[in-house]
Amino acid sequence: MIQVENLHKEFQVHRKAAGLKASLRSLFRRETVTKVAVDHVSFNVGEGEIVGLVGANGAGKTTIVKMLAGIIHPTSGHLRVLGHEPWARHNDFRRQIALIMGQKAQLWWDLPAADCFLLLREIYQVPKKEHGEMLDFLLDLLDVREELNIQIRRLSLGERMKMELIAALLHRPRVVFLDEPTIGLDLAAQRAIRDFILRYRQEMRPAMILTSHYMEDIERLCERIIIIRDGRFIFDGPLGEVVSRFAQHKIITASLSHGGRGLDWLEAAGGEVLSQTGSELRLRVARDEVADVAQRLLCDTGVHDLGVEEEDVAEVIEQMFAEKRGG
Amino acid sequence: MGIYWQVFTMELRRQMSYRLDFWMNSLFAFMAAMAVVYYLWSSIYAGLDGGEIAGYSLNGMITYYLLVILIGRLVRGSQQLMAIANDIYDGGLSRYQLYPTSYLGFKYAEHLGNLLPVALQIALLAVVAPFFLDLPPEYAITPATLGTALLVVGLANLLYFLLALPLQLVAFWADNVWSLAVMLHFVGGLLGGVMLPLDLFPQGLREILYFTPFVYLYYFPVQVLLGQLGWAEIARGVTVMAFWLVILGSVARLIWLRGSRLYSGVGI
Numbered sequence: 303m304i305q306v307e308n309l310h311k312e313f314q315v316h317r318k319a320a321g322l323k324a325s326l327r328s329l330f331r332r333e334t335v336t337k338v339a340v341d342h343v344s345f346n347v348g349e350g351e352i353v354g355l356v357g358a359n360g361a362g363k364t365t366i367v368k369m370l371a372g373i374i375h376p377t378s379g380h381l382r383v384l385g386h387e388p389w390a391r392h393n394d395f396r397r398q399i400a401l402i403m404g405q406k407a408q409l410w411w412d413l414p415a416a417d418c419f420l421l422l423r424e425i426y427q428v429p430k431k432e433h434g435e436m437l438d439f440l441l442d443l444l445d446v447r448e449e450l451n452i453q454i455r456r457l458s459l460g461e462r463m464k465m466e467l468i469a470a471l472l473h474r475p476r477v478v479f480l481d482e483p484t485i486g487l488d489l490a491a492q493r494a495i496r497d498f499i500l501r502y503r504q505e506m507r508p509a510m511i512l513t514s515h516y517m518e519d520i521e522r523l524c525e526r527i528i529i530i531r532d533g534r535f536i537f538d539g540p541l542g543e544v545v546s547r548f549a550q551h552k553i554i555t556a557s558l559s560h561g562g563r564g565l566d567w568l569e570a571a572g573g574e575v576l577s578q579t580g581s582e583l584r585l586r587v588a589r590d591e592v593a594d595v596a597q598r599l600l601c602d603t604g605v606h607d608l609g610v611e612e613e614d615v616a617e618v619i620e621q622m623f624a625e626k627r628g629g
Numbered sequence: 630m631g632i633y634w635q636v637f638t639m640e641l642r643r644q645m646s647y648r649l650d651f652w653m654n655s656l657f658a659f660m661a662a663m664a665v666v667y668y669l670w671s672s673i674y675a676g677l678d679g680g681e682i683a684g685y686s687l688n689g690m691i692t693y694y695l696l697v698i699l700i701g702r703l704v705r706g707s708q709q710l711m712a713i714a715n716d717i718y719d720g721g722l723s724r725y726q727l728y729p730t731s732y733l734g735f736k737y738a739e740h741l742g743n744l745l746p747v748a749l750q751i752a753l754l755a756v757v758a759p760f761f762l763d764l765p766p767e768y769a770i771t772p773a774t775l776g777t778a779l780l781v782v783g784l785a786n787l788l789y790f791l792l793a794l795p796l797q798l799v800a801f802w803a804d805n806v807w808s809l810a811v812m813l814h815f816v817g818g819l820l821g822g823v824m825l826p827l828d829l830f831p832q833g834l835r836e837i838l839y840f841t842p843f844v845y846l847y848y849f850p851v852q853v854l855l856g857q858l859g860w861a862e863i864a865r866g867v868t869v870m871a872f873w874l875v876i877l878g879s880v881a882r883l884i885w886l887r888g889s890r891l892y893s894g895v896g897i
Binding site: 412420427 | 632
């Protein structure tokens with residue numbers, strides 16, 4: 303449903319030093335810098351698939367989504383969504399997609415949600431009956447029927463986000479882009495929205511692309527993730543594979559009876575103590591040292607239990623983002 | 630068409646939700662402007678000892694200003710002028726890019742929805758005004774001139790929208806285009822007869838002005854309403870308006886096609 307080949311986007315950015323003098327100079331001569339936001343990426347997304355797009359701020363996630371939705375023009379590359387070129391913004395294409403932006407209100411601020419939905423029915427030319435059914439389905443699923451007639455600006459952030467979701471899905475889009483849908487929400491609201499997205503996928507089988515800062519969103523919703531750094535893909539595959547391919551460490555937990563005395567050798571052996579609470583010790587150990595360290599621990603008479611786990615996927619991915627700054 | 634009707638009424642509902650603010654604002658602005666006009670011209674005419682200026686009696690002059698101010702509101706609409714530039718500047722355009730409808734059609738419907746309350750106020754004033762002001766004999770408002778004037782005001786409204794549109798679209802390149810909006814307001818007001826009736830301008834300049842779009846924003850509709858123009862003159866004026874509508878529309882289209890490629894959808 304989504305085909306992307308060699309997609310590339312550059313921006314011209316004006317650069318101005320701080321201060322009044324620089325401001326005055328910039329009135330006459332401005333320095334422009336070319337910034338590569340997305341660097342020749344390729345991927346496909348099929349029906350019913352939720353793909354997580356993960357990356358640090360400014361990595362290019364949102365830029366990709368904006369190009370897929372037809373909001374901005376790609377510098378070069380081949381792009382097809384539902385057989386259409388997004389930038390042409392054909393009405394037939396636009397009737398079948400939705401973009402939900404967690405950071406940007408899309409509904410009309412001064413109107414109650416009910417009025418907004420009415421307007422959207424006209425915009426998307428949805429027959430009255432179909433619109434009513436879908437609205438009922440979504441209102442029940444998200445449990446916001448009570449708030450339907452309240453001005454959008456008077457809703458809480460969580461309620462507003464739910465209304466945004468309803469607004470975006472009323473026309474039963476076949477391709478859905480979700481840009482940070484849970485940003486700023488409390489845990490209960492995050493969970494509600496995640497459950498909703500899963501339910502929606504089950505019923506409607508759309509192709510979805512999700513960007514989020516919360517690893518929990520990604521872990522709960524996506525089987526496949528794309529990790530992006532400086533506009534390039536550094537991983538595209540099943541979530542489970544991230545750990546086996548990129549984790550450089552494992553976690554060893556040991557139960558101690560002597561409180562950890564005599565374990566000074568650990569650091570020299572490449573172990574890093576993550577935490578020590580009472581008799582429980584958590585260590586991060588480089589993968590190729592794990593066997594050694596475990597063996598030495600087992601020889602210690604003060605250790606009466608030992609476990610070896612994979613590193614948390616969120617941490618692995620965070621380390622991958624951090625590498626950028628290092629090198 | 631259904632969409633545009635919805636947008637139109639939605640904008641109306643939105644306006645109504647701030648009705649107090651709306652009535653206070655427009656009423657005060659109107660009264661202040663009329664007070665300035667009245668005292669300024671009364672004192673000018675007082676020095677003339679009952680004479681005329683460029684064919685206007687004092688009463689005629691005040692009637693002219695009253696109409697130019699009211700018609701000006703219908704032509705410009707309310708504060709919506711820079712809505713498109715703002716959408717480009719703050720990324721609000723993004724959501725409209727997603728909708729399967731024409732963005733500019735949407736905006737124009739919004740603009741018109743904004744206008745209806747203004748039209749209501751004017752209708753109200755039209756009922757009240759005759760009690761305070763007697764129409765000078767040189768003016769003849771008839772159902773025919775009123776009907777024609779309404780059509781011309783409709784065209785003038787579209788003309789103003791299309792005059793502002795290319796300026797607003799400059800926002801694709803420059804971040805802030807307020808100064809252009811102020812310029813249009815000022816130049817349009819000066820050359821369109823809001824500040825002074827064009828009859829006070831030198832004859833040569835006036836003839837040139839008839840080829841610009843500005844005259845048709847304010848001065849021309851008022852003259853049509855007051856029955857000062859013959860059918861041939863009206864037809865010629867409407868032709869010039871149509872010419873400008875086509876030109877400005879094409880220019881805006883060209884700028885849109887080039888500019889929207891630069892749009893980066895900031896803020897998301």
